[in-house]
Amino acid sequence: xxxxxxxxxxxxxxxxxxxxxxxxxxxxxxxxxxxxxxxxxxxxxxxxxxxxxxxxxxxxxxxxxxxxxxxxxxxxxxxxxxxxxxxxxxxxxxxxxxxxxxxxxxxxxxxxxxxxxxxxxxxxxxxxxxxxxxxxxxxxxxxxxxxxxxxxxxxxxxxxxxxxxxxxxxxxxxxxxxxxxxxxxxxxxxxxxxxxxxxxxxxxxxxxxxxxxxxxxxxxxxxxxxxxxxxxxxxxxxxxxxxxxxxxxxxxxxxxxxxxxxxxxxxxxxxxxxxxxxxxxxxxxxxxxxxxxxxxxxxxxxxxxxxxxxxxxxx
Amino acid sequence: xxxxxxxxxxxxxxxxxxxxxxxxxxxxxxxxxxxxxxxxxxxxxxxxxxxxxxxxxxxxxxxxxxxxxxxxxxxxxxxxxxxxxxxxxxxxxxxxxxxxxxxxxxxxxxxxxxxxxxxxxxxxxxxxxxxxxxxxxxxxxxxxxxxxxxxxxxxxxxxxxxxxxxxxxxxxxxxxxxxxxxxxxxxxxxxxxxxxxxxxxxxxxxxxxxxxxxxxxxxxxxxxxxxxxxxxxxxxxxxxxxxxxxxxxxxxxxxxxxxxxxxxxxxxxxxxxxxxxxxxxxxxxxxxxxxxxxxxxxxxxxxxxxxxxxxxxxxxxxxxx
Numbered sequence: 256x257x258x259x260x261x262x263x264x265x266x267x268x269x270x271x272x273x274x275x276x277x278x279x280x281x282x283x284x285x286x287x288x289x290x291x292x293x294x295x296x297x298x299x300x301x302x303x304x305x306x307x308x309x310x311x312x313x314x315x316x317x318x319x320x321x322x323x324x325x326x327x328x329x330x331x332x333x334x335x336x337x338x339x340x341x342x343x344x345x346x347x348x349x350x351x352x353x354x355x356x357x358x359x360x361x362x363x364x365x366x367x368x369x370x371x372x373x374x375x376x377x378x379x380x381x382x383x384x385x386x387x388x389x390x391x392x393x394x395x396x397x398x399x400x401x402x403x404x405x406x407x408x409x410x411x412x413x414x415x416x417x418x419x420x421x422x423x424x425x426x427x428x429x430x431x432x433x434x435x436x437x438x439x440x441x442x443x444x445x446x447x448x449x450x451x452x453x454x455x456x457x458x459x460x461x462x463x464x465x466x467x468x469x470x471x472x473x474x475x476x477x478x479x480x481x482x483x484x485x486x487x488x489x490x491x492x493x494x495x496x497x498x499x500x501x502x503x504x505x506x507x508x509x510x511x512x513x514x515x516x517x518x519x520x521x522x523x524x525x526x527x528x529x530x531x532x533x534x535x536x537x538x539x540x541x542x543x544x545x546x547x548x549x550x551x552x553x554x555x556x557x558x559x560x561x562x563x564x565x566x567x568x569x570x
Numbered sequence: 571x572x573x574x575x576x577x578x579x580x581x582x583x584x585x586x587x588x589x590x591x592x593x594x595x596x597x598x599x600x601x602x603x604x605x606x607x608x609x610x611x612x613x614x615x616x617x618x619x620x621x622x623x624x625x626x627x628x629x630x631x632x633x634x635x636x637x638x639x640x641x642x643x644x645x646x647x648x649x650x651x652x653x654x655x656x657x658x659x660x661x662x663x664x665x666x667x668x669x670x671x672x673x674x675x676x677x678x679x680x681x682x683x684x685x686x687x688x689x690x691x692x693x694x695x696x697x698x699x700x701x702x703x704x705x706x707x708x709x710x711x712x713x714x715x716x717x718x719x720x721x722x723x724x725x726x727x728x729x730x731x732x733x734x735x736x737x738x739x740x741x742x743x744x745x746x747x748x749x750x751x752x753x754x755x756x757x758x759x760x761x762x763x764x765x766x767x768x769x770x771x772x773x774x775x776x777x778x779x780x781x782x783x784x785x786x787x788x789x790x791x792x793x794x795x796x797x798x799x800x801x802x803x804x805x806x807x808x809x810x811x812x813x814x815x816x817x818x819x820x821x822x823x824x825x826x827x828x829x830x831x832x833x834x835x836x837x838x839x840x841x842x843x844x845x846x847x848x849x850x851x852x853x854x855x856x857x858x859x860x861x862x863x864x865x866x867x868x869x870x871x872x873x874x875x876x877x878x879x880x881x882x883x884x885x886x887x888x889x890x891x
Binding site: 346349357405408426 | 782800
């Protein structure tokens with residue numbers, strides 16, 4: 256792989272995630288393979304119900320996996336962990352949730368919401384240091400220390416999401432899993448939250464796993480993008496490359512769905528219907544192949560020739 | 571606006587000294603102008619805006635205070651009957667004789683004294699049983715709702731216990747243990763806690779998987795702390811509802827048990843025992859029967875309405891109006 260020089264933060268290896276509806280199993284994620292490097296923003300896009308959130312929650316250990324391995328640096332983090340390892344994972348991987356109204360405890364003050372992680376690991380010497388840390392966290396997301404005694408319902412959506420970010424940032428994590436952090440927000444404040452996330456990325460060398468279905472946002476925000484469809488990761492590529500040369504037909508049709516702000520082009524655009532590929536029908540035989548440098552596509556052995564021809568044409 | 575832009579614009583206006591450049595203050599837009607919210611403050615404001623609730627609270631408090639204070643002065647004891655041989659003191663009608671506001675009963679004892687002593691014992695039984703039922707029910711219900719492993723076992727326990735009629739088990743236990751107040755409280759609590767626990771379990775399951783609980787788990791909050799800080803505060807309203815239902819229920823259960831002759835023992839006055847003994851005088855001295863019945867009804871209704879009003883007021887959805 257071309258990225259041997261970059262430090263791998265999270266490695267997801269052949270991961271299956273199965274839910275049970277009574278006795279009937281349902282595979283939400285099938286054989287997922289990807290890596291998140293230190294300091295990058297890894298985008299995960301797909302339609303509703305494709306398993307994006309499920310993968311994110313598996314990395315933060317909210318969902319159990321039914322096969323494969325998840326590694327954080329040198330530590331395998333799926334399955335049962337010792338108390339020390341569990342705390343290590345919690346401190347280094349944090350999450351920003353989709354709905355800021357639902358993800359804050361309505362009966363707790365902002366002070367408690369933000370200090371919750373500090374209390375759990377006792378990350379402060381005395382009360383004074385805790386107050387200082389909370390004030391700093393509030394300041395860094397543009398909120399005021401006077402907000403500490405307020406309750407979440409008194410805030411606007413954007414402010415609440417910033418509380419959610421402050422709550423994650425106070426743990427000083429290395430990786431943040433952002434599960435559609437802006438999809439519940441008003442269009443006018445989406446940029447505010449994204450800029451804030453970018454600011455933290457630059458200041459603290461954070462890595463993000465950015466889960467979204469809004470392609471225009473992912474294009475702006477992510478360094479590399481994985482496209483997921485019905486639980487299968489069909490394509491992984493750097494975002495510029497993915498938007499320029501989408502190889503998998505699903506990616507292609509997904510990118511076509513992005514509206515173009517030009518009435519002339521938009522009017523004459525022909526939408527290609529996505530037809531199930533052979534790889535998807537026999538997903539247990541298909542695998543991700545690096546067809547161009549850093550560009551992976553899910554394919555079966557039969558399809559390989561066609562993709563190679565396409566890739567050669569691009570070169 | 572960046573520093574550079576500020577400078578360019580301020581240069582243009584420098585010549586006109588009547589203009590002054592104002593810097594924008596980002597933090598001003600974050601300020602919340604609304605008055606500070608306090609949960610319990612809002613609960614009480616909401617509760618005291620309800621006139622019926624205030625009237626009922628006054629009635630309930632008067633009854634409860636009277637029941638606990640008056641017997642201390644009267645020193646009423648159903649076993650002491652000083653007027654039993656003085657026939658002229660029997661069956662005095664209410665409001666006819668000084669010193670006997672509610673008249674006297676078949677043994678010449680003051681009904682007024684008997685009533686408050688009986689109310690006190692009935693209240694002690696109801697409050698004690700409610701306290702124990704709710705405490706055990708809430709603690710077990712919380713963990714029951716949260717833990718899937720415990721659910722499997724507890725559902726079986728629930729199926730067994732909830733199928734035993736409370737009345738039957740209370741009767742058997744009072745027979746076996748004797749008719750004291752602690753025994754009666756125990757007999758009333760021994761199966762009812764499982765109903766409260768089941769009720770709490772369902773409420774916990776509704777909010778268990780909400781996103782803010784997942785967020786707390788992501789922050790490494792241990793389960794007991796999640797239950798205490800994330801789930802219990804959401805249940806205040808349903809817990810108050812449950813308490814306000816339990817108190818009248820236990821008052822009437824005590825009355826019913828005593829009426830059937832298996833409640834408190836002979837030497838303790840209680841509303842139920844009074845109703846039972848005086849039921850025989852329905853036609854000849856009906857006040858003996860009706861005064862305890864009406865007192866028991868007023869007590870139950872006023873406590874229930876106060877509880878319901880408090881439950882409504884403690885639901886934060888009613889605070890925002």
